[in-house]
Amino acid sequence: MGKIFFFGAVFLLVISCKEGNTGVDKEQAQEVVFDLKNLPKKSGINPEAKVVLKDWVEFNALETSFDALYKVQDKEGLTLVVEDLIEKQKLLEASAFPEDFDVPQIKSRLKVIKTAILKTKFSLEYGVDTEEPTTALAKAYNAFRNQFTVIVNSRLDTTLIINEDD
Numbered sequence: 001m002g003k004i005f006f007f008g009a010v011f012l013l014v015i016s017c018k019e020g021n022t023g024v025d026k027e028q029a030q031e032v033v034f035d036l037k038n039l040p041k042k043s044g045i046n047p048e049a050k051v052v053l054k055d056w057v058e059f060n061a062l063e064t065s066f067d068a069l070y071k072v073q074d075k076e077g078l079t080l081v082v083e084d085l086i087e088k089q090k091l092l093e094a095s096a097f098p099e100d101f102d103v104p105q106i107k108s109r110l111k112v113i114k115t116a117i118l119k120t121k122f123s124l125e126y127g128v129d130t131e132e133p134t135t136a137l138a139k140a141y142n143a144f145r146n147q148f149t150v151i152v153n154s155r156l157d158t159t160l161i162i163n164e165d166d
Helices: 002-029 047-053 057-069 075-094 104-126 131-153
Strands: none
Touching: 047 131, 057 075, 057 131, 075 104, 104 131
């Protein structure tokens, strides 16, 4: 009776180990992929703002890196794009902003982009769904681009506000 119990326990142990391994292999085989069709399209920039932005090398580098996000095919590609975006965002943050755009509104939008990039990076590292943080990244980048248009369109004449006769 003891031999039957021993061999039965060993048999159950072997079977349970095999089932556990196949489950892990299935999880490892799953790719973290998202549908590029769900990403918001890049918003346009005012032509006046484009004139100022064309000479800002760091912004143009970030712009080029962000374009690669719309061409990602798999997890490895997304990882490379996110790493590149992190580097370009750091360079942009440390760069000299054009005089018109050296305002807190632009710098705060850049911080929001940084947060969204890092959320996407951590989603990739922990193997969770990347669709939500990647969509948030695209929305944050569009808000950043829209802020240039807002600033160009809302130029106030400070001489009307400040009365120098006082």
